[in-house]
Amino acid sequence: MQYKTVRRLHLAVTLFMGLPLLVLCLTGAVLVFGKEIDRLVEPDVYTVTPQPAGPLPMSELLHRLQVQAPDVEPWSVGLGKEPDAAWTLWLGKGAGVLVFDPYDGAVLSHRRPQESVNGFLTGVHRYWMAPESVRRVVRNVLSTVALLLIVQVVVGTWLFLIPPKPLKRLAVKRGRMFVLRLHQATGLATGLVMAVIAFTGFSIFWHEATKAVFVAAGVEISDPPEPETAGLAAVADLDGALALAQAELPEGRLLHFRVPDGPGKPLVAAFAEGAAEVPSRVWVGDDPPRVLAVEDRRAVTLGQWIWYSRYKIHMADFDILAIKLLWVPLALLPIGFMVTGLQLHLRRRRRRATADRLVRDADAARREPAAETGAP
Numbered sequence: 001m002q003y004k005t006v007r008r009l010h011l012a013v014t015l016f017m018g019l020p021l022l023v024l025c026l027t028g029a030v031l032v033f034g035k036e037i038d039r040l041v042e043p044d045v046y047t048v049t050p051q052p053a054g055p056l057p058m059s060e061l062l063h064r065l066q067v068q069a070p071d072v073e074p075w076s077v078g079l080g081k082e083p084d085a086a087w088t089l090w091l092g093k094g095a096g097v098l099v100f101d102p103y104d105g106a107v108l109s110h111r112r113p114q115e116s117v118n119g120f121l122t123g124v125h126r127y128w129m130a131p132e133s134v135r136r137v138v139r140n141v142l143s144t145v146a147l148l149l150i151v152q153v154v155v156g157t158w159l160f161l162i163p164p165k166p167l168k169r170l171a172v173k174r175g176r177m178f179v180l181r182l183h184q185a186t187g188l189a190t191g192l193v194m195a196v197i198a199f200t201g202f203s204i205f206w207h208e209a210t211k212a213v214f215v216a217a218g219v220e221i222s223d224p225p226e227p228e229t230a231g232l233a234a235v236a237d238l239d240g241a242l243a244l245a246q247a248e249l250p251e252g253r254l255l256h257f258r259v260p261d262g263p264g265k266p267l268v269a270a271f272a273e274g275a276a277e278v279p280s281r282v283w284v285g286d287d288p289p290r291v292l293a294v295e296d297r298r299a300v301t302l303g304q305w306i307w308y309s310r311y312k313i314h315m316a317d318f319d320i321l322a323i324k325l326l327w328v329p330l331a332l333l334p335i336g337f338m339v340t341g342l343q344l345h346l347r348r349r350r351r352r353a354t355a356d357r358l359v360r361d362a363d364a365a366r367r368e369p370a371a372e373t374g375a376p
Contacts, residue, residue, distance in 0.1 A: 006155065006158070007159055010159060010341070011342075013155075017148055020141065020145040021145055021149065021338065023125070023128070024142060028201075031121050031315060032324050032327045033324060034117070034118035041117050045108045045109045046086050046108075047086065048108075050103065051104075055103055057239050058239055058242055059237075060105065061100070062074055062259070063105075064105030065100060065107060073095065073261070074091065076259060077256060077257055077259060078090065078256040079102075079255060086100060086101060086108055098110050114129070127139050127142070139205050146201045149334060152337075153191040153194060157188065160184045160188065179340050179343055179344060180344055182340065183344065186336070186337075197314060214307050218303070219301065220301075221307055224281070225293040225295055227266065227283045228292070229264040231264070233287040234260065234265070234287060235267055235286070238259075241260070241289035242254070242284075245257075245269040249282065252271025253272060255272055256269075257270065266283045266284055267289075268281055268282070275318045275319040276318055278309055279297065282294050
C-alpha cells in the first residue's frame, strides 16, 4: 500500500473519530479529578467531620440508614479513603445510592449516581447518557473509537518510521515543519501510554474479548472463587463477619463490602494494602460466621496487575497527585493530534493548489507567445 494512501486513511479515520473522541477526551480529563470535584462542588454531601471515637460499627450504621430509608435494599458499602470523606451505600434494584456520615449514620443524600458531577460525566464518558434501550450500542461505538485510537498510534508510528533517517528528521526546525515534527515527536513519546489508557478503557466493557487477549499473551487470569453457599444460615453478626474477613488480610484496608441479605448470601469484603495494590477479597457466611473463601491477589505478575487494575490505570485512580496531573494532558492529547493532523492536511492542500496554479500560469505564459507568432 502506498505511503500517501496510508496517510489519507490515517486522516479519514481521524475525521470518523472526531466528535466521539472529542467527548471521550474532554470528559476523561475532567474525570481524573471527578471525586475531588464532587467534594468541592458539594462539600456538605461528600465531606464529614471526623470524630475521635471513629466510625460507628457497620451493623449500627446499616441499622440507622435503614431507619432513615426503610424502603431501600442495601447492596454494597463503599468506605471513604480519607477520614473526612463520606461513605456510600449502593442500593439494590436500581434505587440509587445513599451518601452518609460514618460517624453518626446520618444520610447526607439519596440520589442516582448520575445526579452528581462525577456521576453525570461518567455517564457521558461511557454511554453519552443514552437511554437504556440504545446504551449498549453507544458503548460499542465508543469502545470502537478507543480501539481506533490504538490503530492510529500504530499507523502514525509507521508513517514516521518508513521514510529514511526518521530520528534525524526530528531535528528539522524549519518553521513550516514545526507542526509536523511536534505531531510526530509527541506521538512517539506518548503513544504507548495513550494506547494503554484506551485499551484499559474499552476492556471494562469488552471484558471477555480483552481477557482473551491477555490469556493468549500468557497471562494467567483466574475466575473468582465460588464458595458453596447452599444451606448456609443468614449472617447475623455483621461486625463479627467483617472481623473474620479482616483477620485473613490483617494489613489490608477495607475498601468496600457486599452486604449479606439473606440465607445463603455471604458477605464479600475487598481489602488492599496500598493505592496501587490489586484488591483481595474474602467471602464470609453462615451463623456463626465463618470464612468461606479467600481470593488473595497480593502477589501478582505484571500482566495480572495490569488486568486487575485496568480501571485504576484508565482513571489514574492511585491517590498519587503526580500521576493524576500527568493523566490530564494525556487525556487531551488526542484532540491535539486531531487539530495538528487536520492543519497539516489543509496545509498540504494549499501547497498543492498553489503549485497547480503556478503550473497553469506557466503553461498559459508559454502558450501566449506561441499564439501571437502562429507557432503550433
